[in-house]
Amino acid sequence: MDRLGHSFADPSLLQRALTHSSLSSPTRPDNQRMEFLGDRVLGLVMAEAVLAADPEAREGLLAPRFNALVRKEACADVARQIDLGAAMRLGKSEMSAGGRRRVALLGDAMEAVIAAVYLDAGFAAAQAVILRLWGERIATVEDDARDAKTALQEWAQARRMPPPVYEEIGRSGPDHAPLFRVRVTLDNGQHAEAEAKAKRQAEQAAAQALLARLDREA
Structure with missing residues (x-):
């Protein structure tokens, strides 16, 4: 290395x-x-x-x-x-x-x-x-450093969309150390997924992934 x-x-x-x-x-x-x-x-x-x-x-x-x-x-x-x-x-x-x-x-x-x-x-x-x-x-x-979920919600509100929807779509790993997979979806159908050891972290990661995609498409 x-x-x-x-x-x-x-x-x-x-x-x-x-x-x-x-x-x-x-x-x-x-x-x-x-x-x-x-x-x-x-x-x-x-x-x-x-x-x-x-x-x-x-x-x-x-x-x-x-x-x-x-x-x-x-x-x-x-x-x-x-x-x-x-x-x-x-x-x-x-x-x-x-x-x-x-x-x-x-x-x-x-x-x-x-x-x-x-x-x-x-x-x-x-x-x-x-x-x-x-x-x-x-x-x-x-x-x-901005909170990704807040930033994504502000993005949606600025375009007169309802708030993003977060959904747990999977969970893996042992009970003492689960890994959560979350999907966030906008009203227009755009979505992203991410996983983390805590559900809230997975939501933040999914929001960050979707923000990055929206930024690339802008």
Whole structure:
């Protein structure tokens, strides 16, 4: 993973970070625990980054900027940027289901890789990797920080449409860690789908996906 910008003293940490539960075994643990840790490391780095970027901003402005930088979609975008999907270790069923392109899997793997860097070389090394990979996003985060559901509803209202309709269309994974799939539909029939570990996050992701589509078509 040269594009990551970190040389591992213990390559097994990276291997574990890239191992999905569909390929795990007693001798080959998956990346779920590392994902948990990486999420917290990313959160601390981004909290410091948004504070440093705008010393005068109040919490009401900082929170949406922070959320935009750490949400699963942002992590997945960074993972795509370094082609992390190609390096992920997946079981056959997950590969055939397009797991290398799934937002949830890419985001989880990116968080796990952050944990791997942290465990391998400490906080400063993890911080350096994060700031380098997220650099442009940090600089432009204010443009991405609006609540996607609110923005989509405002878009619909401006065109005299009723509010968007959100529908849970699928749920997968174990009971203790479900993955929700949500579809959002506008009155004109345009729609988008997304998935996340929480229904509200899936709704936000679906709204963001539809906003991006509407922007491309404008």
